[in-house]
Amino acid sequence: MTPALARRLGTGDAVVIGLGSMIGAGVFAAFPPAARAAGSWLLLGLLFAAVVAYCNAVSSAQLAAAYPVSGGTYVYGRERLGDGWGFAAGWSFVIGKTASCAAMALTFASYAITGPWWAQRLLAVAAVLALTALNYRGVRKTAVVTRLLVAGTLTALAVAVGAILLGDPLSVHWQGPPTSVYGVLQAAGLLFFAFAGYARIATMGEEVRDPARTIPRAIPIALFVTVAVYFVVGGTVLVALGPTGLAETTAPLAVAAGAVGPVVRVGAVVGSLGALLALIAGVGRTSLAMARNGDLPRWLSAVHGRFQVPHRAEIALAAVVCTLVMTVDLRGVIGFSSFGVLIYYAIANASAYTQPAADRRWPRVLNVLGLIGCVVLAVALPPLSIAVGSAVLAIGLGARYLVRR
Template structure:
């Protein structure tokens, strides 16, 4: 636990925690993950969505069970350290940091793709500017962050409702070719990619030290996950109906969906909603990664300089700045879709440790049956094994670098 002088301030309510989680999930999944998942799963896209949701539910219950007992910053990094040991905690924390830093770059690039059409360096510059602006916002305090997230989520939700209503209530102008070509490997790979879209509830657990009523974290996690699943299912049904096989190759599927039903006038609104969703996810991700970085620095698993907490705003200022700089570097150098598999690798590693830690909790702390944690561990391993090969190799390499770095930091002086 942090010392009182270095503790973060408990300033946000349970509703704001749900908003942060929803912002992280809706921005990632609706506007980014469906197209590559459809390419992998074909006609079994909804099966992959259900599988990803099932694994996410197992992981969410484990996170909620652990957060209720250990309400401090760091999420599964802290849980792994306390329940399983320091090295397990490090694996979880490092997996989260690398995976979600990649997710930040994906969201910044997704925002720029909708806000600055045409590609090129102007688009990457817009993505970098968004990261810089939101990093500055997070340095102003957690209350300010939650307020911005609430506004962005409102815009996103309104646009999603518009897309679903238009696409479901009108006839498709030209019947699309159906999705085809389902295979077991494709279904599992798509589930791994869609899991990227569900992982935002981890942001709620990492905010445990800043929620006024930490005993409500479990409820916040499950509410955010339930709302997100309902939205994803509605959007997936609409996309399959309106785009069919074209979904797999669409760079802007929701915009294409309203065009397919003759509502082209709504495309600008969809672009605004997509940009807002990506920004909301970026904001929530920046907050979550910096809190885990802070927790790791407190335990000397990362450089101690990153453990600083601002005296004025009571936020992890050095960690937030470091994360912001890392994301700017990534948005100037990486491909949007290529980062999704790498992010999934890191996040699935993180949740494997979460399920293992919840499995080991004593009976007095248990709120969910151990069978869910066993299913969660197994599911994480299966989904990691079916991710694209380059993503797995890159993830293993960066994980190894982190382990070697911890050895160097912990070496007796």
């Protein structure tokens, strides 16, 4: 029998892990590409992304209460729709979030030092190894450190927003890039990248105490806090820089904050580390669940006897992420990551729709709206992101079919 993980997380711990996944580097990096797509209608795109995220969140919470084990939608898809759907969800999550791990590591290094590229990449590798070692020591330590990182990120954001609102108004030109319905939807798809972290709570369902009560509470709380933070930050930088200025900068908060820009840099470093820490934990748990069922090599299903974590899965993930960090520039993977996560949540909504009345906590219409929203946002992403995401998904499904044969 495969050993189980230890249930050590309470509601507060679960909320913090969700916040650490969502209030990370995305708040420092996601607004410029979204502004290029939506222009002055950026906040409408953010609202649409938040509505879809809410529908996905209640579906995930309802499913996690019924299936409180590691793996998230990989498990839910298998149980409610069939093995193939579960694999599609798990594969999309693992591939997209592995790329996001590398992107977060590179984002951390680019804010932490201004040295040559090789120095930044070595620092990124060091961050991956250090946080993997921390995760290896147990989920409680992960939750404690994530709590500190989230507090640091929120403090930096508060200082930056305060400086912008209290400082001299910037002279901006409000005329931004051309806006269209497609542009707003594309912006929503890109901004959805920032809201996808609540999946980390569900993927760690095997380590939550009283999951039937804790997970349905923790996921909406983490999402609502994150939505509030993103609307405040997004609205502030949009007013301060204007649509064109926001679209053209790579560090909108630092530019708009002026004299307290170094505080923003520190916040980006802390936020990147928090997101990376939570990503490693979430991908490791989904890999564990897939390995238990033979959809990934079974040796990845090992659970450490003392620390009760999927140590082989996390070590393998660290090796892959370090290789990507040293060989490929992944700071532009927001669209690719969003595509994988939207496929993941589309399957989650379809799975939740099939649940019987005894397991339902929210009306089915939210599952339908979430499924439609995920499909619409996925189709509205940049064509290259759709092409690469579809190719990677097809490769995974094809490889699984050949192995099963």
